Amino acid sequence: MENCTIYVPRLIxxxxxFAPGHRACIGCGEALAVRLAFKAIGQNVIVVNATGCVEIFTSQLPYTSWRVPWIHTLFENTAAVASGIESARKAMIRKGIIQDTKTKIVAIAGDGGTIDIGLQxxxxxxxxxxDFLYICFDNEAYxxxxxxxxxxxxxGASTTTSPAGKESIGQFAWKKDMPAIAVAHNIPYVATANPSxxxxxxxxxxKGLEAKGPAYIQILSACPTGWGCPGELSVKIGRLAAKTGVFPLYEVENGKYSITVDFPKLLPITEYTSLQKRFRHLQPEMLEQIQQKVVRKYEELKEKTEMSGCCGQTGTEE
Amino acid sequence: MGKSENELTWKEIEVGGIVTEPGNASQYKTGDWRSQKPTYDFSKCIKCGICQIFCPEGCINQNEEGYFVADLFYCKGCGICAHECPTFVITMKEEE
Amino acid sequence: MSKRVGIEVSIALADVVGMANTDVVAAYPITPQTHIVEHLAELVADGELDAEYIPVESEHSAMSACMGSAAAGARTFTATAGQGLELMHECLYVASAMRLPVVMAVANRALSAPISVWGDHSDVMACRDTGWIQIFTENGQEVVDTALCAFRISEDNNVLLPTMVHLDGFHLSHVIEPIIMPEQSQVDAFLPPNKYPFFLDPARPQAMGDFAPPAIYTETKWAQEVNLQKSKETVLKAWKEFAEIFGREYKPVESYRCEDAKILLLTMGSYSETAMTAIDKMREQGDGENVGLLRLRLWRPFPTDELRKAVENADVLIILDRALSFGSAGGPVGMEIKSALYDVSKKPRIVNFVGGLGGRDITVGNFEELIKKGIDIAGNGSENEFEIFGVRE
Structure with a gap:
């Protein structure tokens, strides 16, 4: 931390x-991400939550961790429920049934609830x-x-349904590029973020809240339980995800890409992978393959940024 | 404080299981999950608040002297605050 | 004064949903429901209905959007059929358990496979335990009237439950019938604005849809069950007040020529009118014993008391199911009625037929045949738990 930025946290x-007393695991990066996101969102909001970690650890009858209106119905339908709320308010405001309080609609879900079952x-x-903001809290597995x-x-990550073994390197497919899918919908705002x-x-x-129309933000949320790392390292690991280029931080405003926290020289991915049990089985040659692809993907992102005519800021939060 | 899930009768459940008391999970103690607790050497503290911002529980508050301290009713002892503190104020110690 | 007009039932239904000043319609096209939502889209497009029409990408999302809309406090309508209803299936349970007053028309359709767009009750019977109020209709007038009543019942703050209005696919949805459309002033007198007490509002934060550990799940479900059973009072009250304004009376179990009848036929939906004609004909012909007809309108909550009363003097009750309950002891309606009568000391002999599947007509002649066969089985017995009607051997 540089001295000039060290006191900035106090401005937040x-x-x-999002009340304490929630039942997230110890050191949960997702709880941290939700907490920070809702500091930015404020209270004039209606939250639609998919089934998943956040929903479970913030709601258990007869309690709630939420200090804002919150609804959970099912797993795969969060964006549809948000559609219904947004449309209902639009109609009722137009008809004079309710006042226009400029209330924002925010849908939140995990990666499974967003990128698999909730994609449709x-x-x-x-x-x-x-007109809604959709936040995917991405902890990279169910x-x-x-x-x-x-x-x-x-x-390459080992999970309970992609276990590493003699015949398996773990997860066999490259992470689905959901932000690109969101961009392909020509929506005004898409971004990636990370609570570190x-x-x-x-x-x-x-920005996502203020965008007129749909906005999509994917927030990498370190999961000590699932990734196999000590809880105290959640924030560090998130930082390394960005610094190694494994999970770049960028935004796409009206189709224009910009890297928001850029690193001219990426750290080797092993700085990131070596802290997590889910990657422990990977042999050097496999790590090298992943390294090359990460760098290539990062270069592609930079090209998109350059084509958009935006220059990223370098290491703004270092 | 309202009735717990073990006490509520079916007649007392709010329509559709709605919870009308916002943030009432703050009645729930998560502090007893802890195996380690944060201890502080405030002589090193510069009151930057970085520990507070990175706390997943949102349970770190400023005390009367302006130092940031975890509320042990909620603190699960993850140690992120200790790990992120730029001036090494916080040390995690085993719970007794 | 209200006039009788010749109009397609789906269009009339959409028109009355419009007269109810519905705020949100979220729907996905599926035959034979399409004319209903097409006409609603048209009303919105022409500015005749001030509503948001959400053209969702699936029925699952249709019901999900409806749940969001109802939770936001809007008057909410959708329509579906067959596979669409099944795709919504998990949402149906949530809408009722979370007490969201959505009104849905179901143009009843057979289920795949083999794919069939035609009518029967397979779709609804798969959803009988979803906690919705469910009402069957037998002609266009009933469809219009029931839709109006459905909003009134669902949104009543003593109820707050979703309601399905069942109309047989094609046999009702696509026919042109003479229907007395209500006057707007009558609709306004009968149907107050929707006042959902728990609408999502930043001024009053609340959490809807918490998860329940074992210590409290049973309590939530019992509260839901008691509420659904109790909703019958509101259904009856709404029908009574409807009759006062519109002059048409509805009952959970309707009787036709039952006063002197020892043999009763029980049907649901549009085939009831054909059955009435058959009964008239058999009586005119002096064809054996006098037969009466029971029509089950209120399917959920099940009108146990009314049904027991309706059959108390009968010797034989012939039940026509329009769905199979695969691998079980009868048609879904037949089994349910047998169960409702099990504890009654004097009960009729029950003969359960399953027929009219996948849009297969049951003509007046077929009904005569079915009744005669039923009487015969009641007297002589059968080796079957239930009979399939009209299958080629």
Whole structure:
């Protein structure tokens, strides 16, 4: 941390819209990400939550961790429920049934609820252009059900349904590029974020809220339980995900890409993978293959940024 | 404080299982999950608040002297605050 | 004064949903429901209905959007059929358990495979335990009237449950019938604005849809069951007040020529009108014993008391099911009625037929045959638990 930025955390609101007493695992990066996102979102919001870790650890009858209106119905339909709420309010405001309080609609889900089972409902809602922010808290597997692989699980990671073994390197497919799918819907705002960069995260959430129409933000959320790392390292590991280029931090405003926290020289991915049991089985040659692809993907992202005519800021939150 | 899940009768359940008291999970103690607790050497503390921002529980508050301290009713002892503190104020110690 | 007009039932249904000043319609096309939602889209497009029409990408999302809309406090309508209803299946349980007053028309359709777009009750019977209020209709007038009542019942703050209005696919949805359309002033007098008390509102934060550990799940489900059973009072009250304004009376179990009948036929939906004609004809012909007809309108909550009363003087009850309950002891309606009568000391002999599957007509002649066969089985017995009607051997 550089001295000039060290006191910046104190400028962030102390208001917690997400009460303590939630039942997330010790050191949960997702709980941290949710907490920070909702500092940016504030209270004038209606939250739609998919089934998943966040839903489970914030809601258990007769309690709730939420200090904002919150609804959970099912797993795969979050964007559709948000569509219904947004449309209902639009109609009722127009008809004078309720006042226009400029309330935001925010849908939240995990990677499974977004990128696997919820993809259709999300695609539909983005295509129809509902005015809402969708945040995917991406912990890269079905953690709530016991660490099964999803299409967001990174290549080579061992999970309970992509276990590493004599005949298996673990997850056999490259992480699905959901932000690109969101971009392909021609929506006004798409971004990636990571709670290890809280100001970047909060700025993006605010931009997503203000966008007119659908916005999609994917927030990498370290999962000590599923990734096999000590809870105290959640924030460090998130930082390394960005610094190694494994999970780059960028945004796409009206189709224009920009890297928001850029690293001219990426750290080797082993700095990131070596801290996590899910990658422990990977042999050097396999890690080298992953390394090359990570660099290539990062270069592709930089090209998109250059083509968009935006220059990224270098290491803004270092 | 309302009735717990073990006490509520079917007649007392709110329509559709709605919870009308926002944030009432703050009645729930997560502090007893802890095996390690944060201890502080405030002589090194510069009151930057980095520990507070990175706490997954949102349970770190400033005390009267302005130091940031975890509320042990909620603190699960993850140690992120200790790990992220730039001036090494916080040490995690085994719970007794 | 209200006039009788010749109109397609789906169009009339959409028109009355419009007159109810519905706020949100979320729907996905599926035969034979399409005319209903097409016409609603048209009403919205022409500015005749001030509503948001959400053209969702699936029925699952249709019901999900409806849940969101109802939770936001809007008057909410959708329609579906057959496979669409099944794709919504898991949402149906949530809508009722979370007490979201959605109204849905179901143009009843057979289930795949083999694919069939035609009518029967397989779709609804697969959804009988979803916790919705379910009402069957037998002609266009009933469809219009029931739709209006459905909003009134669902949104009543003593109820707050979703309601399905069942109309037989094609046999009702696509026919042109003479229907008395209500006056707007009558609709307004009968149907107050929707006042959902728990609408999502940042001024009053609340959590809807918490998860329940074993210590509290049973309590939530029992509260839901008691509420659904109790909703019958509101259904009856709504029908009574409907009759006062519109002059048409509805009952959970309707009787036709039952006063002197020892033999009763029980049907649901549009085939009831054909059955009435058959009964008239048999009585005119002096064809054996006097037969009466029971029509089960209210399917959920099941009108156990009314049904027991309706059959108390009968010797034989012939039940026509329009769905199979594969591998079980009868048709879904037959089994349910047998169960409802099991504890009654004096009960009729029950003969259960399954027929009219996948749009197969049951003509007046077929009904005569079915009744005669039923009487014969009641007297002489059968080796079958239930009979399949009209299958080629």
């Amino acid at each position: 609101t102390k208001k917690e819209n 409902a999300l695609s539909g809602a983005m295509e129809r252009g509902h 953690m709530n059900t016991g660490i099964q692989r999803s299409s967001a699980t990174p290549f 960069y809280p100001f970047d995260l909060m700025a993006k959430v605010k």
